[in-house]
Amino acid sequence: MKISINSLSMTYPNGKQALQDISLELESPSLVGLLGPNGAGKSTLMKLLVAGLTESAGTILADGAPLRKNETAYKRRLGYLPQSFGLYDELTVERFLEYMAALKGLHDQKKAVQAVLSDVNLEEKRRARIRTLSGGQRQRVGIAQALLGEPRFLIFDEPTVGLDPEERIHFRNLFSRAAQDKLVLLSTHIIEDVQSVCNRLIVIHHGRIRFSGTPQELIRMTRGHVCTFSERPEEDAALHITARVNTADGVQCRAVARTLPAYAQPAEPTLEDAYLYLIEEAET
Ligand SMILES: Nc1ncnc2c1ncn2[C@@H]1O[C@H](COP(=O)(O)OP(=O)(O)OP(=O)(O)O)[C@@H](O)[C@H]1O
Ligand SMILES: [Mg+2]
Known part of the structure; x- marks a missing residue:
């Protein structure tokens, strides 16, 4: 999968310019870390990449085709963990994931749910209602729904927020394994997340790209x-x-x-x- 971002800008209806003239090429297999201070534009970039927002200017191409042209097929190849998301509190973990699997149009929903439950270490919580889960467990349910159906392009907006150190390491390894044959983009404020697993680092600040390269290159500079x-x-x-x-x-x-x-x-x-x-x- 190859994503080409050309001169992308995003101005919100209230006049706030969140991204200015972003150009990037992302190609699988790769694990790309997106860093930047609060308000830098990370979530905005991710929402544009999942076609959840419409850009003010510029283009995004997936394997050469504009996102909007093939939106349904494109979304089928995507897994997305938003920075904040509502879970259906009264559903059990398993029911929620089956529901998400159905929305994604997966055929063997039970099998898909079983696979992601084991990926995120939540098998023993499968029958627990979501409202009874801890913050970190809810975050793991969020990651699980993104992984449903083996998407080719995974976008995680601050996936390790609220996870304890052991779980953070577990997820770093999971992302790293996923990135062996996929494109994985993750935003974070935790430098070790990037240091240990990302082969590419993008830093944005005030809506502009300030660095794109390997973590080693940034250190060398x-x-x-x-x-x-x-x-x-x-x-x-x-x-x-x-x-x-x-x-x-x-x-x-x-x-x-x-x-x-x-x-x-x-x-x-x-x-x-x-x-x-x-x-x-x-x-x-
Ligand atoms: N719906 C919106 N309407 C208006 N302005 C917005 C909207 N969403 C975000 N912004 C503004 O756009 C800028 C970028 O926000 P964004 O959420 O992309 O930052 P971020 O890098 O994800 O920050 P954080 O690290 O805090 O999650 C900020 O100045 C923010 O206030
Ligand atoms: Mg954000």
Whole structure:
């Protein structure tokens, strides 16, 4: 599956311009992480990709054809987890998934539901009503419905929100396995989600693409812009402090800056440093 996004812009009816001139090529197999601060435009981009919103300008092509031209066939190949979604609280997990499988037009609904229940570790909750589930379990039901019918293109809007560390690792592995032969796009605020499994990273900020490449490339770009030092009484406005740790020798700081001060020791960037530096630079 190949998605080509050309000069895409989105302005909401209230005049808010959420995306400006986005161009991207996404091709399977790939696991693409979408990062950006709150309000950057991640969910808007995802809604456009599932044809849930109509773009103000630009085009999206799926395997060369405009989305709207083949919308039904396109949607059949999609799995989507929205950032916020209503579940049918009174239904059991199993009934809800069977209902979603029916909406997707799947023939063997029972078999499809069984497969996704096991993918998300919810087999023991199959007969529980959705209103009785914990936040993380509900999130897993959301992921399960996206996986129904083995879609070729999976779009997950903050899928690991509310999951405990063990479940987050489970889902990272699941996404990584899915991406072996599919296109998986996931948005997140958790850098480790991207670091450990994504082969491509897209950073958006104020509706524009600020970076597209591998996590390693972003880290490489940040070399020479990360340092550590012992806390000093006077604040240095050109430094953006990313961590402050109390140690036996006093407070140790970690910071990103365009030019490192002479008193600081250069440090090897992490992906988090690289992301923070990119956003910091985009703001100045
Ligand atoms: N229906 C809407 N009408 C008007 N403005 C909207 C609408 N939905 C989103 N926006 C605005 O568009 C911008 C992008 O929002 P979007 O939800 O795409 O951001 P996001 O990157 O997903 O943020 P978050 O990390 O908080 O989920 C924001 O400024 C938001 O206020
Ligand atoms: Mg969002």
